[in-house]
Amino acid sequence: MDFFHRFAVPHPNPAIYASMVAIGLTVIAIVAGLTYFKKWGYLWREWLTTVDHKRIGIMYLISALLMLFRGGADALMMRAQLAVPENTLLDAQHYNEIFTTHGVVMILFMAMPFIMALMNFVVPLQIGARDVAFPRLNALSFWLFFMGAMLFNISFVVGGSPDAGWTSYFPLAGNEFSQSVGTNYYMISIQIAGIGTLMTGINFMTTILKMRAPGMTLMKMPMFTWSALIANVIIVFAFPVLTVALAMGTMDRLFGTHFFTTNNGGMDMLWANLFWVWGHPEVYILILPAFGIYSEVISTFARRNLYGYKSMVASMVIISLLSFLVWAHHFFTMGQGAVANSIFSITTMAIAVPTGVKIFNWLFTLWKGKIEITTPMLYALLFIPLFTIGGVTGVMLGMSAADYQYHNTMFLVAHFHMVIIPGVVFAMLAGLTYYWPKMFGFMLNEKIGKLAAWIIAVSTLLAFMPMFFSGLDGQARRMYTYSEATGFGPWNMVALVGALGLAAGFVLIVYNIYYSTRYASRDISSDPWDARTLEWATHTPVPAYNFAVVPQVNSIEALWDAKKKGHVLFKGKYEKIHMPNSSGVPFIMGVIFFIWGFAFVFAIWPLVILSTIGIFACMAHRSFEKDHGHYISVEQIEEIEGTETKLRGAN
Amino acid sequence: MKIDHSLPLEYSTEENRLKVLGFWIFLGAEIMLFATLFASYFTLVDRTGNGPSGAEIFEITPVLIETVVLLTSSFTIGLAVHAMRLGNKKAMLSFFAVTLLLGAGFLAVEISEFVHYVHIGAGIQTSAFTSILLTTLGTHGAHVTLGFFWGLSIMLQVAKRGLTPETANKSFIFSLYWHFLDVVWIFIFSFIYLKGMM
Numbered sequence: 001m002d003f004f005h006r007f008a009v010p011h012p013n014p015a016i017y018a019s020m021v022a023i024g025l026t027v028i029a030i031v032a033g034l035t036y037f038k039k040w041g042y043l044w045r046e047w048l049t050t051v052d053h054k055r056i057g058i059m060y061l062i063s064a065l066l067m068l069f070r071g072g073a074d075a076l077m078m079r080a081q082l083a084v085p086e087n088t089l090l091d092a093q094h095y096n097e098i099f100t101t102h103g104v105v106m107i108l109f110m111a112m113p114f115i116m117a118l119m120n121f122v123v124p125l126q127i128g129a130r131d132v133a134f135p136r137l138n139a140l141s142f143w144l145f146f147m148g149a150m151l152f153n154i155s156f157v158v159g160g161s162p163d164a165g166w167t168s169y170f171p172l173a174g175n176e177f178s179q180s181v182g183t184n185y186y187m188i189s190i191q192i193a194g195i196g197t198l199m200t201g202i203n204f205m206t207t208i209l210k211m212r213a214p215g216m217t218l219m220k221m222p223m224f225t226w227s228a229l230i231a232n233v234i235i236v237f238a239f240p241v242l243t244v245a246l247a248m249g250t251m252d253r254l255f256g257t258h259f260f261t262t263n264n265g266g267m268d269m270l271w272a273n274l275f276w277v278w279g280h281p282e283v284y285i286l287i288l289p290a291f292g293i294y295s296e297v298i299s300t301f302a303r304r305n306l307y308g309y310k311s312m313v314a315s316m317v318i319i320s321l322l323s324f325l326v327w328a329h330h331f332f333t334m335g336q337g338a339v340a341n342s343i344f345s346i347t348t349m350a351i352a353v354p355t356g357v358k359i360f361n362w363l364f365t366l367w368k369g370k371i372e373i374t375t376p377m378l379y380a381l382l383f384i385p386l387f388t389i390g391g392v393t394g395v396m397l398g399m400s401a402a403d404y405q406y407h408n409t410m411f412l413v414a415h416f417h418m419v420i421i422p423g424v425v426f427a428m429l430a431g432l433t434y435y436w437p438k439m440f441g442f443m444l445n446e447k448i449g450k451l452a453a454w455i456i457a458v459s460t461l462l463a464f465m466p467m468f469f470s471g472l473d474g475q476a477r478r479m480y481t482y483s484e485a486t487g488f489g490p491w492n493m494v495a496l497v498g499a500l501g502l503a504a505g506f507v508l509i510v511y512n513i514y515y516s517t518r519y520a521s522r523d524i525s526s527d528p529w530d531a532r533t534l535e536w537a538t539h540t541p542v543p544a545y546n547f548a549v550v551p552q553v554n555s556i557e558a559l560w561d562a563k564k565k566g567h568v569l570f571k572g573k574y575e576k577i578h579m580p581n582s583s584g585v586p587f588i589m590g591v592i593f594f595i596w597g598f599a600f601v602f603a604i605w606p607l608v609i610l611s612t613i614g615i616f617a618c619m620a621h622r623s624f625e626k627d628h629g630h631y632i633s634v635e636q637i638e639e640i641e642g643t644e645t646k647l648r649g650a651n
Numbered sequence: 652m653k654i655d656h657s658l659p660l661e662y663s664t665e666e667n668r669l670k671v672l673g674f675w676i677f678l679g680a681e682i683m684l685f686a687t688l689f690a691s692y693f694t695l696v697d698r699t700g701n702g703p704s705g706a707e708i709f710e711i712t713p714v715l716i717e718t719v720v721l722l723t724s725s726f727t728i729g730l731a732v733h734a735m736r737l738g739n740k741k742a743m744l745s746f747f748a749v750t751l752l753l754g755a756g757f758l759a760v761e762i763s764e765f766v767h768y769v770h771i772g773a774g775i776q777t778s779a780f781t782s783i784l785l786t787t788l789g790t791h792g793a794h795v796t797l798g799f800f801w802g803l804s805i806m807l808q809v810a811k812r813g814l815t816p817e818t819a820n821k822s823f824i825f826s827l828y829w830h831f832l833d834v835v836w837i838f839i840f841s842f843i844y845l846k847g848m849m
Contacts, residue, residue, distance in 0.1 A: 133669045134670075134673060202673055202677050203673070206669055210668070210672055236683075237679070240681070240683035241684075245687075251782070251786070255776070257782035258777075258778055258782050259779060263700065264701065265699055265780055266695075267694060270694055277687075620804060623801075623821075624807075
């Protein structure tokens, strides 16, 4: 019995039991559906074994949207609990678990895969490449992320959720204060997903540096590709730090080491330092590609080339360097002394300068543009003022002396939500709408899309502006309730309304996807937005090989200049194209990693050893395998290129 | 697969060039990994709790043996790559074998060193210092162990398939990895052992 007792949820409540039932029913429905429609073979051949960067991108996208709703449910529960004083909807323990999983899910399992989705789909197309540098590694990256996310998500029905905050500070996250396996889940699922992310970083750096179309020098790359390159450089240098920190944390919890303990020499502040040496650059891994999306969207719909291309690139490089020099601003008040605080205060505030440069570049792009307000553009236009609120409050927090007032209050919570939602989430929704026709061959409904954008923008203000005020009044974050005398009640009620509005906005986006899938015209051109960069020079849907003939690039906006100045993009005739084969190994390896992670969480050592052997067996298999891919013949290319409209399903 | 014969075999195809660059970037990530371990080591080095300090447990003889063995293996893997470029498969395999044998020798000494540490009460659970010491050394040792088996599988492939652009590429990348481990060891030798014994 002792063995099975570990898998029980330590703090059960009706919501968790309801979730268990829901998960069970969903799994049964999916299995039954796949069997009934005989789709197992299709699923395996076309998706689970795919190494096509476009399909991997779409799988990232689906995962990100699913996780958005999981993290969103957490958010709604939190806001509902805080809406009125002395509320008893959730108890303290449950609240701790929810804000922890909300943070982890939203940053690592929603925002990251959303970025990865767009990066995977867009970057190879934008640089005129046929694939990424290491297609199979790319599939493995996705499956590691996915299995890490699933492992994290089963925590609330098997063994208990992590409850030490998304920062998992020791000694709170140590065995003494976090006795359930929740924090084990945290350490190991993020480790697995993080390894996947690191491999993506290596893969895309190589892809962007080595696989650009002829003529595309570094300074002729589209802005989104630039932002992806910089983000991947940050990934490669930041994620190993997380790897080490998580490994140490795991060892402290499972092997009795003394890295972060409070006895035998352990140092809990070491965790805080390592975590934020990764964690601060992480926010720029998220925000820079988002800036890249805005640059694409704004120049497309202002019908104008991006103002200040070189300063955009320079500002991203500067941001990437500064991002590694500011981590200690996360603990100004933990006693590190005035000199350290001053240095980190100045580097932190300095980031506002290159960020401001970017904001002004977008404004100048708009200045003389012929603005066309589409849904993606609407997100971009709403982003500028909302993000500026978040940015300016960031500078306020960056002043270490003043931070003694703000720290650990809802002011901080409001700040980073006002940065991340308009910055990252709006960008991802803009990118989703912008690239949707390229991904799926039809456009999302503009009317519903714009309505959703307005609802989300207004709700963002409603949800987070009140927190600035209650935070300045002293409402602490992470507190599961407060007394009526504090006067925080009305502010929090408004925030709940905002949170519900946000939920409504996201549901409306889902409805839009459903509505457009049913009713939108399939008869769109391959360039429905009249865009400027190479990804729109492909057919829709994009053939497996992307470009039948490798494009020749002469300028930053290759497609635009081909359309307007008569540059010839595609010279020469078709030649057979070499493409990688699909493989089931990345998926299988992902599954083994999942088992490995699960066994590790519960310290089932025989299974850990067994699955470790399995992982190495997969690697050895790859090493000895002779797989030279396959060729697509000229006849096949001609056939595919000639049937573009048929492929789209248009009549 | 287009093969460019004007370049060394390991660079001769597009795919090979991608793999070499990708591996260099991976080594960049590895540098960060070990840099983090070193930074943590310097933070925790004096936090010995009730356990011993480095000066009390380090011994020069096994460390010197490890250093000489590993440095020599880095030299022999260089010779293996040189033989590979000359197209001499037999010499290449011999130098590869010597490299891996030296690697195994290094591991043998390191394992006995670890057993000794545990024996004298400096196990991984003793104090923050021993935790980070054994983790840093162990991470390097795990890399050498992985390299041993990796190298073995490459030897098998070269023996079976001969020197092709593919096997040459794998061998070259392995040599980069092996040199990297040597560089990391120089830091371990200087900043953990020598500094600890002074």
